[in-house]
Amino acid sequence: MHLNIDGYEINYTMTGAGEQTLVILQGWGTELTVYDSVAACVSDRYRVVQFDFPGFGKSTEPAEPWSVEDYAQFFIKFMDALQIRRASLLGHSYGGRVIIRLAAKESLPFEIDRIVLVDSAGVLPEKTAKQKWSVRRYKFLKKIVSMKLAQAICPELIEEWRNSQGSADYRNATPIMRQCLVKAVNEDLTPLMPKIRQDTLLIWGDQDDATPLSDAKIMEERIPESGLAVIHGAGHYCFLEQPQVFRRIMQSYFQTEDTDRKQIEENQ
Structure with missing residues (x-):
């Protein structure tokens, strides 16, 4: 129905x-x-x-x-x-x-x-030292792949990196639903x-x-x-x-x- x-x-x-x-x-x-x-x-x-x-x-x-x-x-x-x-x-x-x-x-x-x-x-959950380091590393790499020059030089590698990030739920979600998930897990x-x-x-x-x-x-x-x-x-x-x-x-x-x-x- x-x-x-x-x-x-x-x-x-x-x-x-x-x-x-x-x-x-x-x-x-x-x-x-x-x-x-x-x-x-x-x-x-x-x-x-x-x-x-x-x-x-x-x-x-x-x-x-x-x-x-x-x-x-x-x-x-x-x-x-x-x-x-x-x-x-x-x-x-x-x-x-x-x-x-x-x-x-x-x-x-x-x-x-x-x-x-x-x-x-x-x-x-409280983040471990390893998880905190992973977050910092992710944010740093995200800045790099967001640069227009990087996107122009190696777009396929950037797309592959983006698709490898996050949990299975995150990777399988659409762009809108990924943002919904991020809002949820950080609350x-x-x-x-x-x-x-x-x-x-x-x-x-x-x-x-x-x-x-x-x-x-x-x-x-x-x-x-x-x-x-x-x-x-x-x-x-x-x-x-x-x-x-x-x-x-x-x-x-x-x-x-x-x-x-x-x-x-x-x-x-």
Whole structure:
């Protein structure tokens, strides 16, 4: 299915038929189908919404470089377009960044029930001496290759150098999306984490080398109502690498939510 928001064609899908809603916010460079198994964990009793952010999957790319806050503002419009007034949110990697931004706001036009952060980004790592040297070296070389004389003498070598820089996500991205990624990875969201009021489950692979387990422990410490579930032997895509373990964690967590809600309703 497609939805037009501010001129952007947004690819999305809905599964399940429950009265409650779970919305999945994807990781960088993925498409919504990557999270089909995640949706299947709770689609027997939840309506699950999956979608592609602008510039991801089959959705239109932003006209200019967006920050994490820009994506958060887009998501607010997305929820309004689907008339979703209350939902739990699950974010993987980059999607976790957007959720942290949203949950830290004083008010939203919709209510967030619970949050699940899966191998989430948002903690800015402290650079090692080697990494600091690499940054300085990169900036120096960038100045050189930006000179018109260098571009005229060896354009092919310059292009090869540019394409070799950065992470795989950076190299595979378009020019606009590269700038979006740079904005994201240079932003530290840890100051926002104490403002998150919702019950939050952190699910992490202990072999994650993109957002290491140490990030999860920082989030667990800073987010007031949070708990950490570690999946051993899994990396950054723990839900794909250990699907059965991930499924049990999800079903246990959302079954607990259903039980809590029933108890509240019975006491009213």
